[in-house]
Amino acid sequence: MHHHSTTDTIVAVATASGVGAIAVIRLSGPEAFAIVQGVFRGRDLLQQPSHTIHFGTIRDGDKVLDEVLVSLFKGPTSYTKEDVVEVSCHGSDFIVQQLMQLFLKQGARLAQAGEFTKRAFLNGQFDLAQAEAVADLISSDSALSHEVAMKQMRGGFSQEIKKLRAELVHFASMIELELDFAEEDVEFADREQLRLLISNIQRIIRELLRSFELGNVIKNGVPTVIVGKPNAGKSTLLNKLLNEEKAIVSDVPGTTRDFIEDEINIEGISFRFIDTAGLRETTDKVEAIGVERTLQKLSQSSLIIYLFDITTTTPEELQAELEHLNPKKLPILAVANKIDEASPATLAVFGEVENLVQISAAEGANMDGLKEALVAKVNLGKLNTREQTIVTNLRHVDSLNKTYEALDDTLSGLDLGISNDLVAADIRRALHHLGQITGEITTDDLLDNIFTKFCIGK
Template identity: 70%
Template sequence: MIPSTLSKDTIIALATASGHGAIAIIRLSGPEAISMVNGVFKGKNLEKQASHTLHFGTIRDGEKILDEVVVSLFKGPASYTKEDVVEVSCHGSPYITEQLIKLFLRQGARLAEAGEFTKRAFLNGQFDLAQAEAVADLIASDSALTHQVAMNQMRGGFSQEIKALRAQLIHFASMIELELDFSEEDVEFADRSALRNLITQLQRLVTDLLRSFEMGNVLKNGVPTVIAGKPNAGKSTLLNALLNEEKAIVSDIPGTTRDVIEDEAIIGGLRFRFIDTAGLRETLDTVEAIGVARTKQQLQKASLVLYLFDVTSTSPAELKAELEALQLPQVPYLLLGNKQDLATPEQLAQFQEFEHLIFLSAGTKAGLDELQQTLLEQVHANEAITGDRTIVTNLRHFQSLQKTSNALLEVLQGLDNGLTGDWLAADIRRALYELGLITGEITTDDLLDNIFTKFCIGK
């Protein structure tokens, strides 16, 4: 159950990034927020001003002017936390912000804990727990797609699906609970056939949400994409081309790359984690051998593999042998025939039998656009995001959905085995509990602390 006792103190934090800047914003929230600022503000009487208004003036410590500021008023419940909120926009000097915060602390404010503003917003009913967690995802979003998913969740898209599932289960749970009150009369209020149909339908919806977590992980953490191939195939040159910077050392000497080099790039709104690896070959060089072993480890963890080969010095038979020796796990891969600008038409034509093959020149960046488009198609990111499908990106939600799925499966098995209503009710209650944990309809102080302590202080 959501805690009903809300804090009566007023909290304060720097809401903008620390360090020097043109402007810094200090945020206060709580019953005394307006009076505290008004006590040191020289300008209009803030306590007599309307909500959602801006006021220019000075903040003074006694007779000493600390700064010229603009004060923004948001009177509860029409504010982020549903409490009185004041935001003081001052000059972005760390010295000034420190002096202002110390002044407000002397006025009786308390330093906010991590995520406490959003925690208060949740406790005051501004939004549910899943939406509150999406606020952190929105702040952390670094691409168009992660931004879109976070916005959808913050505006309640995911929560609406969970609440709809829960509402349907509550109806049948209440009917079965009613049966238990009349157990001696052997009556049946919950139609078992309708219950089976509902549970089957809910199970399909939960399964779809669970499957979306893989895509959610991709959006949140990036697609781990390993660039592999023989020494001197052009792997480091390709990495530099994809990143549009000289990240890796490029040399004509085979075996230049001896360790894993990793960096990220945004392609079509999706983040890819490109991993350049040591060339795959047998070697007596101890350091290079360690690099080759690390390459094989990265291949096992990859979501996508780009296998690069030199079209000017590799025959189809050699390429087949390389791929067989590679023993790729069940991971999507693309074959990249590099140095097409140096190849003859005959050399290119001999590789027509290979699927998922793209010819390019990492040095001149020819074919790079086709590769980037193919990368997006391989991940199916555009299809997943542009549709109406909800994407699960939060591990806590995923774990609760897994437990919900297990509970629903127990209900189906109970119906098959003719279990009595009390057993069915127990499994339905377990599913309801897990769904309630996602939206915060059921929660504990430990759960809230675990979630909101991961937020930044000023949010």
């Protein structure tokens, strides 16, 4: 990846392409105002105050390309902390391309993916975890993932990390100070306090790592698989949950041969349904492949709904099936279907079974009960998303794990009474990994890696 100079003025289309009423082209850098002014007819942009909007035309020589609104943001009170100009033009791809070419001819260069946000980070607008939250925010499609991204953008996560880092830095410097006074044998760093701090940090890291399971769910949804014998009503149930006819429903057992992926959103959590062909011993070739693939799909899911026909199953059979199905002990929810056809005696017997939801997919009976049970299975209950910091980013998880290991080494070093310079080195390593999360420690590769995942124009 080329490292272009950060003194270039960059330009990119900030809106999605396609037919919209308007498109926005964004420029950032020292020449942003001058480049636009060079092709703009209207007020002299160089004389206008920041945070103002001006109407005029953009011309290529004498040819009017479009009527536009130009918004001015003078650095440092802009997104990137540089001079930023946003040109709102008509949303045709043709016009946008013409304006872009004009700006490039005037001396701007095309922005790389994420380069606006990268500049904002490099110019101290926010830290790295907050910059990454911008990317999460762009792609968030449920209320919860939006909330988490907003919270990270405002720096909730970073605050916690920075506090911990500051205390660790203090200890590292105290221990390094002792090295200067090695002959006098003085102790500046209280070892007990250091131990307390470390176990405290480790406790917080454990919580943060635990929150990643939840963060992942919020960001990516819960892969859920519905299994059951042929004609247990899987397709009917899926259609009911999705309120649309996506799966094939027929009365011949074993007719759903395809995996149909769908998503529903319950209380802000996305459940991604991986529907499977009936699970059963089978002789039919096509079906046999289906069952193989079903077992494979089970291993990819993190929640299993086992659906059975309450009129043809005994509680003993149910237990046996559940045992057989779930060697990995994933969260599994047993759902009894066709309660509209069952006798009161049968309903009573199954009413005794724990963790069981009774529904009628065909009638749509007790769908709310099923939804509540699904949310409970993901057990977000014990996490307070409003107040707790939630990790949703794999890179952060990796850094937290490495920090944890370095802290473990520090503790065992203290126990073994190893020399101060080694203890200090372990602490520095922990600091390094913690700092990578918020970007106090960065490398070009790390930055490239993060910002190239952004869309261009952000």
